[in-house]
Amino acid sequence: MYDKDHITYDEYGMLYSHCFACHAVIKKRTEIPSQRDPSKMVFGFMHLSNYRTFKVHLSNGSVMYQEYCDECAQKPIDEEKGLEVAKNGYDKALEKSGLSADEVNRVKARYKDLATVKTGKKVK
């Protein structure tokens, strides 16, 4: 629980989004018609029927939406561990970003010390 990557990537980018706790697939990439040109297909994301989110308040005054599967959403979630899953995901996304090491460290400093501040409320 809470020990695997929240996102699976392939050569095109994000492929799956997983439950923060148990790693079940809850969102997946799909192709949808472009709004600008419906004859062309673009990538979009499909929420699966087991997709649930919790609004979690953070120490800098912001909120994050932690994503879980329906089964885990029936039990108490560990918001702090969920935040660590998200931070690991941000770290991996930054590593793939092509930013310089200085830029990566500057961005990481923004969320490194964030903590959760109160119990989240299920929003979906």
Ligand SMILES: [Zn+2]
């Ligand atoms: Zn789960």
